[in-house]
Amino acid sequence: MDKPESLAAVTVERTGPMALIQDSGRAGRQHLGISVGGSADHHAAGWANALLGNPGDAALLEVCLGNLALRFDRATAIAVCGADCGWQLNGRPLANWSATRVPAGSLLECGPARNGIRAYLAIAGGILSDPVWGSRATTVGEGLGGLNGVPLRSGDVLAVPAYDITGRDGKHGAVPAAQQRRYGKALVLRLVPSNQYLQFTAEARRQLFRQVFQVSPQSDRMGVRLDGEALEAPPANMTSEGVALGVVQVPAGGQPIVLMQDRQTIGGYPKIGHVYTVDLDWLAQAVPGTEITFEPGTLEESQALLLQQRELFMSRDSSQFHENGFNGK
């Protein structure tokens, strides 16, 4: 960690149901039963970091359902992306999908999420909590990462690197309009058939691609549960095996579960396929009741889209980005 004098403090004055420190996740320990975790919406989180020129794996806040107030002891820069929850800086509205300078002593606040579920707040340089296996991602079920493995609480103090804002006027832009998202519409999730696909009846497979499901209120960072007419699931006599991001499990009840970042590392339910990783960003922002349909896809397309998304952020060093971003609105 940096020397104390090079740190700034951000104090949590008020927090909603679940504000979490997240980053790109804790990969590589699933063989010990450790979940990967990480930001649920990589599109929004990626843009928030990119707007500030932060590294792609810098830790930021995932503010679930909004309601947060932070006090900054020193001047810095921030970016807000994802769910729209009416951010205000010192009482003045702040545009979503944009970055801005924050004078010392500022109060940053947001209300409840009005569009989408998860807002991302990046701070210049990234949040500096103690990493666990190289990641600061909070996995609440395991009590790992973040500050003591739990969501933010009032009175918590976040450490961030001190940030020199002199000479950076106008250097903070917005996400290009085409990349800014409005959530709330029905989603089409592209699905690559996988492991136990052929063990499902032909009728169940047809039904999967024909039926309209709804996002269940019982959804969380472990998995998004879908309500709808039950799919006939094959007998669950299989032994548990590793389960990856986006895998769609169908338990005996016939209601599919799309596995998200905090999923268990192994599972024993039949898997009909996996959802394109880039489509999960939309799913992570879908409120209960959102209509979901599945469309057959291919691994080639799914992987190509994921690589494209990664390259978008990797190729954007800060200077190049600020030019694009600043004029993009």
Next chain:
Amino acid sequence: MQPEIIPSGDEALTVYLAESPGEQALGRVLQFCEALRQRSVAGVTDLVPSYTSVAIYYDLSIIDYTSLCKLVREVIASLHAESGTLTSGRELVLPVYYSAESGPDLERVAAHNNCSVDDVISLHSAATYRVYALGFRPGFGFMGMVPAKIRTPRLDSPRPAVPAGSVALAEAQTAVYPLQSPGGWNLIGLCPVALFDRTCNPPSIYLRVGDRVRFEPVDRERYLELGGRLDG
């Protein structure tokens, strides 16, 4: 069986190496993991062995699916056909305080099997178990096989909070809950050893897939001496 490779996620694939779980299947699974690890393939980020399969996680920016499949096939071809003896695996002994106080389902397991509580304890602690998979919670080891005479189905509805350290069984499997969590297995005792220890960073995880585990009955006093707790 013919090994099978199936993409399972944008950056994951599953390799199926055996038909049904058991010592022989696990031997093959662990042999495969070891052989792949020795190749130190750039871009492979994690190997998760479990019963009959291995989940391979990879970084698409470093290695593509087709190249990885080719490597996996080479590794499979290099495995000894006669593999099936598990050479690896540490021998571990876990102390357990079996009692009505520490194992609220001990009576239920005995009643289900028409035997005494003492029979349950002696049978459960006489067997040696193999860790077939880790998961569900950090450090939760799925161990088998529980002697047929004390196998008991899961509870109809899971408990919302099973205390950390609970020793449990469900049908042919037994396990120790590493941290407090919901759970539907039959609780028969408490183990004082921390299977998932968050007091250090990185946390320590006690069990590994392939370990051989025996449970050793200890009394209340010894359980407490070993650092065990009875406050849930």
